[in-house]
Amino acid sequence: MSLVVVIQDKIRIQLVLFSLVVFFVLGVVAAHAEEAATNPGDQYTQTAIGFRAPSSIHTQLLTGNGPYERPGARGSRSKKEKKEKLPEVEYPAELQKSPPRAFLYSMILPGWGQRYVDRPIRGAIYTGVEVSLWTGILLSWQSYLYQTDNYEKFAIQHAGVSGDHESAFYADIGNYNNINDYNAAKRQQRDYEAQYDIASEYWNWDSSSNRHEFDDIRISAGRHKNRIYYLAGGMLINRLISAIDAARTISNAQKKYRESLGEMHVGWLPEAQGPALVWSWRGNLF
Numbered sequence: 001m002s003l004v005v006v007i008q009d010k011i012r013i014q015l016v017l018f019s020l021v022v023f024f025v026l027g028v029v030a031a032h033a034e035e036a037a038t039n040p041g042d043q044y045t046q047t048a049i050g051f052r053a054p055s056s057i058h059t060q061l062l063t064g065n066g067p068y069e070r071p072g073a074r075g076s077r078s079k080k081e082k083k084e085k086l087p088e089v090e091y092p093a094e095l096q097k098s099p100p101r102a103f104l105y106s107m108i109l110p111g112w113g114q115r116y117v118d119r120p121i122r123g124a125i126y127t128g129v130e131v132s133l134w135t136g137i138l139l140s141w142q143s144y145l146y147q148t149d150n151y152e153k154f155a156i157q158h159a160g161v162s163g164d165h166e167s168a169f170y171a172d173i174g175n176y177n178n179i180n181d182y183n184a185a186k187r188q189q190r191d192y193e194a195q196y197d198i199a200s201e202y203w204n205w206d207s208s209s210n211r212h213e214f215d216d217i218r219i220s221a222g223r224h225k226n227r228i229y230y231l232a233g234g235m236l237i238n239r240l241i242s243a244i245d246a247a248r249t250i251s252n253a254q255k256k257y258r259e260s261l262g263e264m265h266v267g268w269l270p271e272a273q274g275p276a277l278v279w280s281w282r283g284n285l286f
Helices: 002-037 054-063 079-085 099-108 112-116 120-159 167-173 179-188 208-260
Strands: 046-050 262-269 274-282
Touching: 099 112, 099 208, 112 120, 112 208, 120 167, 120 208, 167 208
Parallel strands: none
Antiparallel strands: 046 274, 262 274
């Protein structure tokens, strides 16, 4: 019976690990595919705003007059005023998303944040990992209950155990052939309080081989119980990775859009009567 239990245990482990590897590979592929398809801001027209010649800019920086004041110069505008006059970026509809909200959604359900920021394939990967982890937890819990019931019945049949007992009791009867050997060992260790009552906690194995088989089943049940904690930790890690990925996805897309709105280069403007710094801006400034 222990051989069958071990085989079932290995099969379940391999299935869960295989599912996680498949979802991870699909997630990497989907991430690259969706990132390559994202190129916001190209449909906007380009206008240009020219500044005065560098000599004029230098003069205004020294005097503190005009739109190019030197920081701290007399008569210069305060930082608050400058900040208020900066044009606000109006994102297109697909980028009007909140990174904190994307983070929260994926913490609740991995993949939800990716769907919120229009990355459904990547979201399906994170959700698939979540489903695999939940499946692993349910299978491990079922195996734990099944094998716990098996070793308790096995102890009743081959060791004469009666009544309900805690897991520590079953660990002890797996290490000693009978209650007399156990109590004698505790008396030698001067641990008298650890002795069991013969009337209510009696056991006596019919053979050492059955005791070892019992202990194998009990240890296997314990491994399934511990695996539940590992899988629960994996669920937390999956949530954190999904949440960070969702928030960074929309944040990076918004950053790329802002960067695509303008660029500075040297050009010629009639208003400047010579070379000037030209700022190219897509869309409307105000």
